[in-house]
Amino acid sequence: MPEELKIVVCAKQVPDPEGPPSSFELNSEEKRITPRGIPPVISPFDENALEAAVQLVEKHGGTVSILGVGTNLSASVYLKAIAVGAEDSYMVDDPELDPAILDSVTTAKILSDAIKKMGEFDLILTGRQAADTNAGQVPAGIAHILGLPVVTLAQSITVEGDKIKVNRELPDGYEVVEVPLPAVVSVTPDIGEIRYPKISAIKAAKKKPQTKWSAADVAGEGVPRNLLNLDELFTPVREPHCEFIEAEDISEAGAMLAQKLVEEKIL
Amino acid sequence: MDGSNIISVVGEFAEDGSIAPVTLELLGIGRELAGGSGKQVAVVIAGPADESVTGNLIAQGADKVYVAESIERKYSPEGYVKMLDALCNQVKPGVLLIGHSPVGLDLAPRIAFDLNVGLVTDSIKVEWSGDKLKCYKQVYGGIAVAVYSFNTSPQIVSIRQRVGTPIARDDSRSGNVEKLDVDFDASAARYNWLEKVEEETTEIRLEDAEVIVAGGRGMGGGEEFKQLYELATVLNCAVGASRPPCDSGWIPSSRQVGITGKIVSPDVYIAFGISGATQHLTGMQDSKSIIAVNTDAEANIFQVADYGVVGDLKEIIPAFTNKLKELR
Numbered sequence: 001m002p003e004e005l006k007i008v009v010c011a012k013q014v015p016d017p018e019g020p021p022s023s024f025e026l027n028s029e030e031k032r033i034t035p036r037g038i039p040p041v042i043s044p045f046d047e048n049a050l051e052a053a054v055q056l057v058e059k060h061g062g063t064v065s066i067l068g069v070g071t072n073l074s075a076s077v078y079l080k081a082i083a084v085g086a087e088d089s090y091m092v093d094d095p096e097l098d099p100a101i102l103d104s105v106t107t108a109k110i111l112s113d114a115i116k117k118m119g120e121f122d123l124i125l126t127g128r129q130a131a132d133t134n135a136g137q138v139p140a141g142i143a144h145i146l147g148l149p150v151v152t153l154a155q156s157i158t159v160e161g162d163k164i165k166v167n168r169e170l171p172d173g174y175e176v177v178e179v180p181l182p183a184v185v186s187v188t189p190d191i192g193e194i195r196y197p198k199i200s201a202i203k204a205a206k207k208k209p210q211t212k213w214s215a216a217d218v219a220g221e222g223v224p225r226n227l228l229n230l231d232e233l234f235t236p237v238r239e240p241h242c243e244f245i246e247a248e249d250i251s252e253a254g255a256m257l258a259q260k261l262v263e264e265k266i267l
Numbered sequence: 268m269d270g271s272n273i274i275s276v277v278g279e280f281a282e283d284g285s286i287a288p289v290t291l292e293l294l295g296i297g298r299e300l301a302g303g304s305g306k307q308v309a310v311v312i313a314g315p316a317d318e319s320v321t322g323n324l325i326a327q328g329a330d331k332v333y334v335a336e337s338i339e340r341k342y343s344p345e346g347y348v349k350m351l352d353a354l355c356n357q358v359k360p361g362v363l364l365i366g367h368s369p370v371g372l373d374l375a376p377r378i379a380f381d382l383n384v385g386l387v388t389d390s391i392k393v394e395w396s397g398d399k400l401k402c403y404k405q406v407y408g409g410i411a412v413a414v415y416s417f418n419t420s421p422q423i424v425s426i427r428q429r430v431g432t433p434i435a436r437d438d439s440r441s442g443n444v445e446k447l448d449v450d451f452d453a454s455a456a457r458y459n460w461l462e463k464v465e466e467e468t469t470e471i472r473l474e475d476a477e478v479i480v481a482g483g484r485g486m487g488g489g490e491e492f493k494q495l496y497e498l499a500t501v502l503n504c505a506v507g508a509s510r511p512p513c514d515s516g517w518i519p520s521s522r523q524v525g526i527t528g529k530i531v532s533p534d535v536y537i538a539f540g541i542s543g544a545t546q547h548l549t550g551m552q553d554s555k556s557i558i559a560v561n562t563d564a565e566a567n568i569f570q571v572a573d574y575g576v577v578g579d580l581k582e583i584i585p586a587f588t589n590k591l592k593e594l595r
C-alpha cells in the first residue's frame with residue numbers, strides 16, 4: 001500500500017444538466033449548444049468520483065487533487081469541490097479548450113499531460129461519463145496515454161496493498177476485479193452522493209491552492225488528429241398527444257385511469 | 268479481399284453460452300448496412316467455437332466468422348483488445364460494430380485508443396452517407412442529437428442495445444469460418460477478474476418486462492415504493508425508477524431507467540412522480556404506451572405520455588390499484 005494515497009479526480013465543468021431543456025440553446029448552423037441562465041456545475045458523476053476519493057483518503061490517508069479542463073472555468077465551482085475534501089485544484093483553462101469542439105481524444109491527451117505535470121498519482125478517478133458528451137471515452141484514453149490499467153463503472157473501490165479491488169456494475173449485480181496501482185477508475189453514482197461541505201471547509205478552501213494553466217502550459221508531445229467530424233446537431237422533435245383523465249376528485253381520476261386502460265386493452 | 272468492404276461485428280455471448288441478443292441485433296444492422304452492395308458482414312468471436320455457434324451466427328446474418336481460439340471467451344479487456352487488434356491488422360474491416368453493453372462500453376474506447384481512431388459510443392442510428400458512415404448520438408442527456416462521421420478507419424461505433432433488429436433466422440445462408448491468430452499472454456494481464464456477485468431478486472427483470480410501473484423523486488420515500496410494489500403484484504409487472512430514488516437508496520440501482528440505467532421498451536410504462544428529464548425519457552420513450560401521473564401539468568413527461576393524470580400520486584396509486592384489482 002502506498003504510504004499515502006495520492007488521488008486525482010478529473011472533474012469537468014458542465015452547464016447544469018438538471019436545467020430545463022429550454023435553457024440549452026441550440027444553434028444548428030454553428031453546431032453548438034449555449035447554456036442560457038443556468039449555472040456551471042461539476043458534472044454529476046465526477047462529483048461521485050470526488051466523493052469516492054474523499055472516502056478513500058479518510059480511510060487510508062493521503063490527498064485529493066482536482067483537475068478540470070475547459071474554457072471559462074469557474075473558480076467558485078472548483079473551490080466548492082476543494083471544500084468537499086480536496087487539497088488543491090488545477091484548471092487548464094483556455095479558449096482553445098472549448099468543450100463544444102474538444103473531442104474525447106484531445107481531452108484525454110490534455111488531462112494526461114496535466115496529470116504528468118501535477119506529479120505522481122496512485123489513483124485517477126473520473127465519472128462514468130460526462131453530462132454533455134455522454135461519451136464514456138476519456139477514462140480509457142487517460143489510461144492508454146499514461147500506460148495504466150483502467151476499470152470502468154465502479155460501484156465501490158477498496159485499496160488492498162498495492163492493488164485495488166473494484167466492484168464493477170452489471171445489469172444484474174456486480175463483478176469484482178482487481179488491478180495494480182497506479183490505475184484509472186471511472187465511477188457510477190452507487191459509490192455515494194457527494195457530501196455537503198461545512199461552512200468552515202469552504203472558508204479553509206479559499207486558502208488552498210487553485211492553479212490555472214493554459215493549454216500551452218501543459219501541452220506535451222504530439223497533437224492529436226481530428227478523428228471525428230461533427231456533421232449535424234439537432235433537437236429531436238416530440239409531438240405531445242397526451243389524453244388527460246380528469247375528475248372532480250383525484251382518487252376518482254385514479255380509478256377512471258384504471259377503467260380506461262383496461263377498456264382500451266392496454267392493461 | 269479488400270477489407271474495407273467488411274463490416275465486422277464483435278460477438279458477445281450470454282453466460283449460458285448462447286449468442287447475446289445484442290450480437291444478433293448488430294448482425295441485423297450489419298446486413299442493413301451491407302444492403303445489396305456486395306459488402307460482407309463478419310463477426311469476430313473469442314474462444315473455441317463449435318459448428319452450432321458458427322452456424323447460428325451465419326444463419327443470423329454473418330458471411331464470415333473469425334474465431335480467436337486463443338482468447339478466452341469470458342470478457343477480459345486485454346484479451347479482447349488483442350483480438351480486435353489482430354482483426355483490424357489482418358482483416359482491416361472498414362466498419363467495426365460493438366454493442367453498447369456492459370462489455371462493449373468498456374471495450375470500445377479501449378480499442379479505439381489502441382488503434383488511435385475515432386469512436387462514437389452509444390449510437391442510436393447508423394447509416395451511409397456516400398461511402399462514409401454517419402452515426403447518430405444523443406448528447407447533453409438527449410437534449411440534442413449529434414451526427415458524426417469519421418476521418419479514420421476502421422469506423423468504430425458502439426450501438427445502443429435494442430436499436431438493431433435481428434434478421435429472421437435463415438439456415439440456408441452460407442458463410443466461411445476462419446481462424447484468427449492472436450498473440451496474447453493471459454498470465455501477463457494486469458486486469459484480474461475475481462468473481463461475479465448476482466443481485467438476489469425474484470423480481471421480473473426490467474429488460475424482460477411487458478409492463479413497468481416506475482417511481483421518481485415525487486414518490487417521496489422508500490415507504491411509498493411499497494405501494495408501487497403492491498401495484499406491481501396486481502399487474503404482475505416490474506418496478507422501475509428514475510435516478511433520484513436509486514441515489515437515495517429507496518430502490519436498488521439495478522432498477523434505474525434512463526441513459527445511464529436500463530433502456531426499456533415495454534408495452535406499458537407507467538410513471539409516477541417522474542418529471543421526464545431527457546436522461547430518463549431516453550430510457551423509456553420507445554415504450555408502446557406511456558402513462559404519467561404528476562402534480563405538475565407542465566411536467567415534461569406529458570410530452571411523451573399517451574394518458575396522463577394531474578394529481579397527487581399518494582391518492583392516485585391506491586385508487587388505481589384497487590380499481591385494477593376489481594377489474595382484473
Ligand SMILES: Cc1cc2nc3c(=O)[nH]c(=O)nc-3n(C[C@H](O)[C@H](O)[C@H](O)COP(=O)(O)OP(=O)(O)OC[C@H]3O[C@@H](n4cnc5c(N)ncnc54)[C@H](O)[C@@H]3O)c2cc1C
Nearest residue numbers: 017483484485509510525526527528540541542547562580
Ligand atoms: C449524466 C447524467 C445521467 C443521468 N442518467 C439518468 C438516468 O439514467 N435515469 C434517470 O432517471 N435520470 C438520470 N439522470 C438524472 C436526470 O437528469 C434527472 O435528474 C432525473 O431523471 C429526475 O428524476 P425525477 O423525475 O424522479 O425527479 P424530479 O425531476 O425532481 O421530478 C419529480 C417529479 O415528481 C412530481 N411530484 C412531486 N410530488 C408529487 C406527488 N405527490 N404526486 C405526483 N407527482 C409528484 C413533481 O412535479 C416532479 O415532476 C442523469 C443525469 C445526468 C447528468
Ligand SMILES: Nc1ncnc2c1ncn2[C@@H]1O[C@H](COP(=O)(O)O)[C@@H](O)[C@H]1O
Nearest residue numbers: 010011069126127129130135136137138
Ligand atoms: N474537460 C474535462 N475536464 C475534466 N475531466 C474530464 C473532462 N472531460 C472528461 N473528463 C472526465 O472523464 C469522464 C468521462 O468523460 P467522457 O468520456 O467525455 O464521457 C468525466 O466524467 C470526467 O471525469
